[in-house]
Amino acid sequence: xxxxxxxxxxxxxxxxxxTVYDFRLKNQHLAEITKPGQFVQVLVPGKTLRxxxxxxxxxxxIIRIVFEVRGDGTRIMSEMNVNxxxxxxxPLGRGFDIDKEKKTIFIGGGIGVPPMLYSARQAGKNxxxxxxxxxxxxxxxxxxxxxxxxxxxxxxxxxxCGIHGFVTQPLEDEIHTAEMICACGPLPMLKNIAKMAKxxxxxxxxxxxxxxxxxxxxxxxxxxxxxxxDNETFFQHVCKDGPVFNAEEVDW
Amino acid sequence: MANLGVDIAGVHFNNPIIAxxxxxxxxxxxxEFYPLSVLGGISCKGTTLKERPGNPPPxxxxxxxxxxxxxxxxxxxxxxxxxxxxEWLKQQNTVIIANVAxxxxxxxxxxxxxxxxxDIDMIELNISCxxxxxxxxxxxxxxxxxxTITKAVRKYCQKPLIIKLSPNVADIAEIAKAAESEGADxxxxxxxxxxxxxxxxxxxxxxxxxxxxxxxxxxxxVAVRMVYQVKNAVxxxxxxxxxxxxxxxxxxxMMAGADAIQIGTVLFHDPYAPIKIADGLNQYLDNHxxxxxxxxxxxxxV
Ligand SMILES: Cc1cc2nc3c(=O)[nH]c(=O)nc-3n(C[C@H](O)[C@H](O)[C@H](O)COP(=O)(O)OP(=O)(O)OC[C@H]3O[C@@H](n4cnc5c(N)ncnc54)[C@H](O)[C@@H]3O)c2cc1C
Ligand SMILES: Cc1cc2nc3c(=O)[nH]c(=O)nc-3n(C[C@H](O)[C@H](O)[C@H](O)COP(=O)(O)O)c2cc1C
Ligand code: FES
Numbered sequence: 001x002x003x004x005x006x007x008x009x010x011x012x013x014x015x016x017x018x019t020v021y022d023f024r025l026k027n028q029h030l031a032e033i034t035k036p037g038q039f040v041q042v043l044v045p046g047k048t049l050r051x052x053x054x055x056x057x058x059x060x061x062i063i064r065i066v067f068e069v070r071g072d073g074t075r076i077m078s079e080m081n082v083n084x085x086x087x088x089x090x091p092l093g094r095g096f097d098i099d100k101e102k103k104t105i106f107i108g109g110g111i112g113v114p115p116m117l118y119s120a121r122q123a124g125k126n127x128x129x130x131x132x133x134x135x136x137x138x139x140x141x142x143x144x145x146x147x148x149x150x151x152x153x154x155x156x157x158x159x160x161c162g163i164h165g166f167v168t169q170p171l172e173d174e175i176h177t178a179e180m181i182c183a184c185g186p187l188p189m190l191k192n193i194a195k196m197a198k199x200x201x202x203x204x205x206x207x208x209x210x211x212x213x214x215x216x217x218x219x220x221x222x223x224x225x226x227x228x229x230d231n232e233t234f235f236q237h238v239c240k241d242g243p244v245f246n247a248e249e250v251d252w
Numbered sequence: 253m254a255n256l257g258v259d260i261a262g263v264h265f266n267n268p269i270i271a272x273x274x275x276x277x278x279x280x281x282x283x284e285f286y287p288l289s290v291l292g293g294i295s296c297k298g299t300t301l302k303e304r305p306g307n308p309p310p311x312x313x314x315x316x317x318x319x320x321x322x323x324x325x326x327x328x329x330x331x332x333x334x335x336x337x338x339e340w341l342k343q344q345n346t347v348i349i350a351n352v353a354x355x356x357x358x359x360x361x362x363x364x365x366x367x368x369x370x371d372i373d374m375i376e377l378n379i380s381c382x383x384x385x386x387x388x389x390x391x392x393x394x395x396x397x398x399x400t401i402t403k404a405v406r407k408y409c410q411k412p413l414i415i416k417l418s419p420n421v422a423d424i425a426e427i428a429k430a431a432e433s434e435g436a437d438x439x440x441x442x443x444x445x446x447x448x449x450x451x452x453x454x455x456x457x458x459x460x461x462x463x464x465x466x467x468x469x470x471x472x473x474v475a476v477r478m479v480y481q482v483k484n485a486v487x488x489x490x491x492x493x494x495x496x497x498x499x500x501x502x503x504x505x506m507m508a509g510a511d512a513i514q515i516g517t518v519l520f521h522d523p524y525a526p527i528k529i530a531d532g533l534n535q536y537l538d539n540h541x542x543x544x545x546x547x548x549x550x551x552x553x554v
Contacts, residue, residue, distance in 0.1 A: 002284050005523050048468045048521055049314045073314075089523065211312040211458075213319065213520040216284070218277035220297070220326045221312040235306055235326060240281075 003092055003216065005043075006030055007085040011062065016140045019069045020111070021078050023086070028061035030090045036119035037095025037182075037207060037244050040065065041215040043087035044073045050089065051077065052212050052239070054115035054184070057144070063090065066114035066140065092215050093243050096205055098122040102179035105130065106149075107167050107193060109185020113141055115207055119182055121148040128178075129153065130170050132185070136161035168192050175200050182244075183207070194247035204247035210238040217241075225251035254537035255544045256530060258292070258512050260489045261412035261437035263373050265292035265347050265512060267533075268545055269502070269526050272493050272516030273298055273351035273376065273416075274323065278337040279344065285523045290530065293347030295440075295514060296333065298378050300352075301359050303329040313449045313458040318468030318495070319517060320447050322461035325353050325381060330363055334370055342371050349414070353378045357391075357401055361408045368410035375411045377401070380418030380443035381465070392418040392443075395430040406435035414491065417441040417482070419471075424478045425485035432486045440491035440514065441482060442475045468517040471495045476508045483509025483550055497525065499532020506548035 008025035016022050025040075034055055040063065041050035051073045057064040069075050080086060096119045098104065104123045108116040109132045120127040127149040133139045135158045145152045153170045154162030163170055167189065175181075175196060183193045184207035197204030210222040217240030224242065225233045226249045233251045236242070256267035266289070271282070273295040279288050288294060306326025313320040327333075333350070341348050350372045354360040360377065367375055379392035379401060391401045402415055415431040417424055419442035428439050444465025449458045457463075475494025483490050492510030496502055497518040505513050518525045533545060542548070 004285065043521065047314065048317060048319050048517060049312075050520065211310045211314075213312050213321065213517075214275070214281070215520075216281040218281040219275055219321070219520065220277070220306060220323045221321060223306060223309040223311055223323075223326070225308065235309075 001033075003089060004030065005087060005089045007087050008063065010080055010082055010084045010086050013080070013082050016066065017138055020066060020140055021069070022066045023064065024059075025063045025065065025086055025088065026061055027063065030088070031058050031061045031063050034058050034063055034091035035095045036098060036122055037115060038091040038093050039243060040088040040090035041092060041212070042077060044076050046076065047073050049213055050215060052215060054207070054243075055091065055118055056114035057118045057121070068111040089215055093239055094241070095119065096182045096244050099180065100124065100126060102126060103128065103177055104180040104182060105171065105174055105178045107171065107181065107183040107185070108132070109167060109189045110134065110138065112183070112185030112207070115184050116182065117141060117144055117148070120145065124148065125150045127151070128174055130155065130167045130174070132156070132167035132189070133161070134158070168196060171196060175202060178202050181205070190247070191252050194250070194252065197247060205244050206247050206250065207243045208238055208245055208250070209243070212239055215239045227251050253534055254542055256533060258546060260491065260512055261374065261414070263347055263412055267292040267530050268506070268512040269529055270295055270347070270349070270491065270512055270514045271519065271526070272514035273378065275516035275519050278333065279341055282519070282523060283344070286527060287344065289345040291346050291526050292512065293349055293373070294341070295349040295351050295376055296337070297327050298325045298351045298353040298381060299327045299330050299333050299363070300325060300354055301330055301362055303327065303332065308460045310458060310460055311464075313464060315447065315449060315466060315468070316470060318466055318470035320449060320459055320464030320466050321444070322459045322464035324461065330366055334366075338370060338372065347373045349374045349376050351376045351378050351416070353381055357404050360401060360405050364405045364409035368408065372411060374414055375409055376414040376416050376440060377405060378416050378443070380416050392427070393421050395426050398427050399430040399434045402431045402434035402436050412437040414438045414440050416443055418443050419445050419474060419478055419494070425481040428482040428486050432488050436488060438489040438491060439482060439486065440493065442471070442478055442494040445471055445474065467495065469495045469497050472501060476505060479505060479510050480508040480552070497521070499529045499536065502529050502533055503536055503548060506545070507550070507552045509550045509552075511546070511549050
């Protein structure tokens with residue numbers, strides 16, 4: 001079985017910032033088959049469509065997700081309680097192909113930070129993590145990253161924590177020795193990273209978002225434009241072909 | 253256990269629950285959840301003569317108790333379907349309905365001719381897609397155009413022919429009659445209702461195509477009404493759909509006049525819905541001492 005719709009038990013719920021929540025969902029079977037960079041589709045009571053949320057980490061029989069309240073669906077999710085059943089379809093999509101032997105830079109922007117945790121963990125001491133946030137109040141998961149990786153660099157837009165500026169600033173220094181870049185975050189950030197990676201000839205993989213219905217590749221709702229080798233663009237689907245794409249193939 | 257089997261235009265379905273076109277692709281992805289034989293049938297993704305790229309994203313927007321889509325008939329073309337999907341589908345022990353779309357009448361006829369030479373069980377003519385610039389719904393909105401295209405396709409179609417009706421019309425019963433009189437073996441309804449959403453922060457339509465087709469629970473009462481009106485107007489079988497999410501909805505749709513039902517949007521919410529609906533139907537029939545699901549059809553008391 002590649003994926004299934006199953007109930008999980010919400011075994012722990014933490015509020016990380018005024019709008020960001022950290023859920024641990026217990027389901028042994030689904031946790032066992034989940035890989036870095038994949039996502040889950042969360043059933044939200046009263047909503048027609050499920051909400052796609054990335055896997056932040058897997059700990060034994062636990063799938064951990066970290067999400068920000070953006071609208072009604074994520075607000076309802078934030079009101080779920082410990083011991084509640086949460087139905088998810090998981091694991092979905094193709095994640096990052098991590099090579100432990102290669103120096104890999106993991107870059108997360110804002111709510112794009114959580115999916116980098118499980119991925120960076122795989123690369124361990126060869127991982128350099130750059131996490132960018134608006135300000136110090138938005139900074140999340142630093143202790144978790146420090147547990148797994150040797151280097152964590154924080155940037156904030158207003159300089160209230162770590163480096164003052166965008167993630168691309170420390171990337172300038174690190175990119176010369178990088179063998180691979182993995183990134184998730186706002187589109188303009190990904191676009192800039194992709195450009196730098198191309199200039200330096202470093203393979204770059206980005207995790208993209210799109211509005212979804214089925215989450216498994218059946219409805220063709222979550223299209224993203226990619227370039228064929230002959231430079232023709234065509235549509236692939238974030239839920240099945242992604243969410244991770246080779247930055248060179250994305251039609252920015 | 254009551255008998256859930258139904259016969260539509262000479263084709264036997266093990267149960268009246270059919271997956272709606274465009275929501276289940278060609279079945280592969282949902283077969284991870286259960287064998288497709290739990291479905292009475294599957295209506296495949298709308299297929300055209302040549303590959304179609306579909307509309308630019310975003311293609312999806314949620315609405316209160318429903319959704320909009322403007323996929324724009326992205327599909328790999330009929331030959332690809334025949335080569336890559338059909339043989340596998342034939343082994344799934346469910347009725348295979350090819351959902352056919354085109355830009356011209358000739359396209360529809362050619363498709364019917366090609367598919368008549370294959371192992372599919374039925375053809376569903378999609379003359380009601382609101383998300384493509386040409387073709388689709390332009391054939392489906394007047395009695396004349398529906399009659400003309402049904403008559404033309406009928407000549408080339410050796411398979412049972414279902415005409416899928418658009419709800420975006422003044423009088424759907426008249427349209428159904430036009431299809432029946434030109435040789436349709438059954439009608440299916442409703443396709444999506446044209447809708448629109450705007451992001452108030454960016455002032456932009458959420459869907460790139462601006463408008464999309466609305467489906468899901470919100471359209472259910474409209475669909476029940478239309479199925480009721482159509483069943484009263486024609487004597488060919490009626491396949492009812494639009495917002496069915498529970499076994500109770502399925503019972504209601506059949507009472508309104510459906511001989512079989514299709515379910516689409518609910519699959520996104522709960523992939524296991526077909527199994528739950530079949531179980532619920534069975535229970536209901538047992539509780540009411542009915543031996544066959546066909547007893548439900550048009551059993552509304554007015
Ligand atoms: C593969 C993937 C992984 C994601 N991982 C995370 C994560 O780890 N943490 C996190 O906080 N968020 C993540 N998101 C974004 C998250 O799905 C949206 O913030 C969420 O769906 C918003 O739902 P809502 O009801 O609160 O907002 P509303 O705006 O009310 O939602 C309305 C509809 O639009 C959809 N929608 C709105 N924004 C987005 C978006 N950015 N991407 C996709 N669909 C959207 C919703 O799913 C819903 O169908 C991810 C998105 C994708 C596609
Ligand atoms: C994402 C999506 C794609 C669809 N694509 C098609 C299609 O290709 N051909 C077609 O005849 N109907 C298509 N439909 C319409 C459905 O088959 C069905 O008529 C409609 O969604 C109402 O049923 P529901 O509320 O159960 O989804 C599509 C619907 C959705 C949601
Ligand atoms: S959400 Fe259905 S194909 Fe991706």
